[in-house]
Amino acid sequence: MRRAVFSATLVIGSIVLGAAAGDSPTGLLGYSDESARAEREWEGKFCAIPNPDNMREYMRRLSARPHNVGSPYDKDNAEWILSKFKAWGLDAHIETYYPLYPTPKERVVEMVEPAHFTAKLEEPAVQADPTSSQHDEQLPTYHIYSVDGDVTAPLVYVNYGVPEDYEQLERLGVSVKGAIVIARYGASWRGIKPKVAAEHGAVGCLIYSDPRDDGYFQGDVFPDGPFRPREGVQRGSVMDMPIYSGDPLTPGIGATKDAKRLLLDQVKVFTKIPVLPISYGDAQPLLAALKGPMAPQNWRGALPISYHVGPGPTKVHLKVKSNWDIKPIYDVIARIPGTTYPGEWIIRGNHHDAWVNGADDPVSGQVALMEEARALGELLKQGWRPKRTIIYCAWDGEEPGLLGSTEWAEDHAAELEQHAALYVNSDSNGRGYLNVGGSHSLEKFINGVARDVQDPETKLTVWERDRLARIERAQSPEEKGEIRQRPDLRISALGSGSDYTGFLQHLGIASLNLGYGGEGGGGVYHSIYDDFYWYTHFADTQFVYGRALAQTAGTAVMRFADADLLPYDFTALADTLRRYLDELETLTKKERDETIERNREIEEGVFTATSDPRQPTLPPRVEPVPPYLNFAPMENALASLTKSAEDYQKAFDQASRNGGAVLAHAPLHPLNDLLVQSERKLTTPEGLPRRPWYIHAIYAPGSYTGYGVKTIPGVREAIEQKNWKEAEEQIGAVAKVLEGEASFIEAAAHQLQQALNP
């Protein structure tokens, strides 16, 4: 039987044989041999179904017109997806929410000194690209959730506009107080830039795409190549998402028609100053006219100018005004009821809304999800019935701030908290390597899936290709050694920037984010050029990575849904927490050592001695030396967690012995229902300091990185922000969470032991 599955996979050429070391003999975590044989057969059938040609046609349809929130085609797409889900035999419906969705009314960027220049703020149509000319339907270039404003002020170039950049500016003797700053895209999420600028007293903010990071420096520009052309602009949200995601007016609750809403002036996630995105074509004259100190070497981009920081003589007039309307969003939800465990839910999502035509973002991910849905529909027709309930979701309103997913998660919070076992997300998809981010209790599970999917270019498994690439990238023999010796590849932690946030960080649902990428690249992100023409010329043109994504995510969904015992693994969680704790201890020591050294150098006169009188720099400020922190509570808690993870592992291994027969027959219902809660135990009722919406104690988007994750955020950000008192408090809070998780796992281990030896 097993052989039969293998030869079937050879025929379809996309599933790869062989169980990896560390897996049970069946190769499937949490499966008896018997269940695994059946599962492998169904998975083999599933993986043969996703069809690149279908994905191409879905993309052609979904990206044919601009389909941002509020546009007719956004609704049209939702209804079309619904009709497809239904046609494939799924029980589907649309859920509608009503979030705030401002759109541009007035946008002005002009240089008024030392010369006059008016920024175009427009992306021209490209002859070869048919949808680029749909100007009437395209949303103008803007930053959603910028406040309205009308300011005229000298310009200051602030590099990426992250906090360290302002420390540099201070050393250059440059203040942004009363100035408009111009920051380049990159290094942080865009919403962080106006936030930090405002904190430093700026009155306006421009964000541009420097060709060094996003333009000709990276490669040939569109339409000759995939990279951002001179007038291309990156739209996007500047909501202060590290406070909460979703509708700004309804934090924590679903934005239903009658929901209680905040007044506009009560909202904390709008920017404090007006902000607009501009192209490098529009930015160049402004930057070229700046004088003042030269920008530090690593601030300089690829425009053919000498980068100065200002302030002035460039003076800019910036005006932003929006229509502050509420618009409907349409989440398409399809449900496959589980048989054995209908109360344990596996949720799979990808958004369907785009800034403009959005072939890459999000349609390239959405088409994979649709082929998964179609394939599961096929399997249902063939008699497959998942043990657990599967919910497929095409989210709306991701671009402005994860609206569709967040509102749905908030609206269904109570049942999700009870039932959700796993959320699997995807978004844009491209050529290259499988990227996995997620909860570390899922690390072993998703490694197993990745070992079973074939890379379309190399015909290696996507797991093996990734492993080899990691060996190549690793900088030290130790790092290379770990990759070679560790049975599983590490997965990254999730920050924010896609639809998992509401599930993982607001509700504590174990989550995965999957996607392929790393080859090809491009520069049409959030521009009118992210369309069918671009995607089919420069990205996954044959949709073979689209198929690989459907196979990966679909296999993950099925395998989680059908397991005898939910395949969480807590040893990887403990191992990862060990690394995070080491990082925190190292970070604290580094802060101490650096402060001591810097203070000493200030005292020695190093900085005054090395200041060039013609380009003077100020010494940094003397800072109090950080105290030693008491990490013992976390160490003790982690020791407990590690021990209970090992105990659970032992019970799990025992259950998997002898074909895992016991798994198929022991009464695992209560244990499975319990395990669904394992990620919830990593949350705290009070949430993170100053942002109670984020309740996960291990993963959060950084307050000053935006999308970028901060692990053990309460402690890490307190250290980074030199708030030593809060750091100590948070160590205690996190220790409590870890103790709770340890007890939980110990209880699960005990239950499993009992189920095995009743």
Added chain:
Amino acid sequence: MRRAVFSATLVIGSIVLGAAAGDSPTGLLGYSDESARAEREWEGKFCAIPNPDNMREYMRRLSARPHNVGSPYDKDNAEWILSKFKAWGLDAHIETYYPLYPTPKERVVEMVEPAHFTAKLEEPAVQADPTSSQHDEQLPTYHIYSVDGDVTAPLVYVNYGVPEDYEQLERLGVSVKGAIVIARYGASWRGIKPKVAAEHGAVGCLIYSDPRDDGYFQGDVFPDGPFRPREGVQRGSVMDMPIYSGDPLTPGIGATKDAKRLLLDQVKVFTKIPVLPISYGDAQPLLAALKGPMAPQNWRGALPISYHVGPGPTKVHLKVKSNWDIKPIYDVIARIPGTTYPGEWIIRGNHHDAWVNGADDPVSGQVALMEEARALGELLKQGWRPKRTIIYCAWDGEEPGLLGSTEWAEDHAAELEQHAALYVNSDSNGRGYLNVGGSHSLEKFINGVARDVQDPETKLTVWERDRLARIERAQSPEEKGEIRQRPDLRISALGSGSDYTGFLQHLGIASLNLGYGGEGGGGVYHSIYDDFYWYTHFADTQFVYGRALAQTAGTAVMRFADADLLPYDFTALADTLRRYLDELETLTKKERDETIERNREIEEGVFTATSDPRQPTLPPRVEPVPPYLNFAPMENALASLTKSAEDYQKAFDQASRNGGAVLAHAPLHPLNDLLVQSERKLTTPEGLPRRPWYIHAIYAPGSYTGYGVKTIPGVREAIEQKNWKEAEEQIGAVAKVLEGEASFIEAAAHQLQQALNP
């Protein structure tokens, strides 16, 4: 008396008080207290004399017209310098040599495909800059000692054109066989680029100044700022100087009128392929038209284009033809005879020839040397008589290949080998920090000098300012710790690129190269814009660093000339050799480890797995694993040398005790005469493999770096070039040299002991 000196220095505001730890109580190495008091008085008088206004006027005169070799103004300048030396009371004359000095006859660079473009190859005059319009006298932009040639071929971009760049090209599947390469200036000396290109089969070479390294990326361009404008070109020599410097036709002997000369086709130091320098203005269309793989990220410069490597479609026609003439060069030599030790010579040099007007290179250094000469003339008039003979030299023909200094050194080799105790070189001078390169037996001595010169900007000593800057730059706590704890600052080893090479590396004369720099920067090197206007607007505009250089070099010359006992220190030499030996052992281990790792990755399939099929890269080649090398002979020799350096140090310390009276009165004549030979002992009669002209076993310019030094070059280059047999042989050869030096120092220690306790 000492106090008097101090207050005198306060008056002149440029000499700084205080003896540093590690110096004798007098503060002067090799001096009795009595001699030191007299010396300090004379040095104080000396340092008060150099006058910034004079230097400005010398520069105005010397840089008033182009004065390259063979130009009327070159001779005129030599004669004017001679007249000055004489007017200041020095015994001076001109020595004339007759080297080969080709000048441009025909120069063509044109793109013939895919479009037509003819490179201007001309630097336009700049309105504000009066000498930039002296077109009739300006030497056209070219590379001297390029062979003649006329080739048309596809273009390949090779980054800096160093050997590793060709390894990268091989991985990209790109060959330069039959191609013209275009390399950017930087990373290696320019002469290396056509050499490596030819070794890889290229038929022609262009070298351009990329604005990333030398243009607007660095700062505002001339005349708005000091950096290289769009049409600025860097002329220069492309002679294969790592084989020998000086006249190509007379290696090893002076290029006197009747010297036996090589025929042109016997010369090994010409390029193998034609080469021309071009501006970034001329380079841009050529580079913009290239297709083929994208250049690796760190190859990309600051032109507003996507950097591809080719080959083609850009096809270039390159034609170079020279007048292969012999031209006279004029070395101006002034001598101050020594009283006690007339047979021990201190030589001080700076060149006077330039590529065009050369205000920075070399006149900024030459004017300091002239003020030193004037000041010494003044002291002579006041009754000062140096113990040793001092020789001041204004070299001609440095730019084409260190012609004037090398021919003089070769011509006077026999007497120099017998008499030369020290050569002190300088070249261009600017604002900032004192840079010292040289023989490590002089490290302690020159640290003493640097502790006595005041930095004009910070009023710290130049030693202290440098020390603080080094603390700031140091990357690790260990590095910072060493700088803080070590009594002396380390000096760098000398490669090539200025007039010390003939002395240090061909004759084994202990040498120093001194200059200020590191602030301001600029991009007029070897262009028509390196002139009085540029220097007095953007460089050491007040000539205060000119004065600091005169004070530094002049003090070094006087202090060496007047010492009772020559102030060599061998502990720093031993300490430095320990570091070099560690480096060689680490390098060998690194080569082994990297080869083993790379071979393993090739076998694992890492490189095929990570090759993007749309931008394929080839795996590197499997290479034999380097053997372990037997460093024991060098270890043993270095142990001996370290021991004898300590013995000498003990004797030296003993001699310095009690006011060092014994130094003033012991019979030190034979010991001083012996010590003059100490650097000579670091040479071998057979010289370096394949380049016998270079006889110094510790310092040489790298065969593939050009100017950049390779320390213990016989061993280091053998390891780098994976020639393991030669590495073993060279370890033996260097061990013999170190044993010889050890014996020599031991003998000197013995002599000193005997002189102290007769």
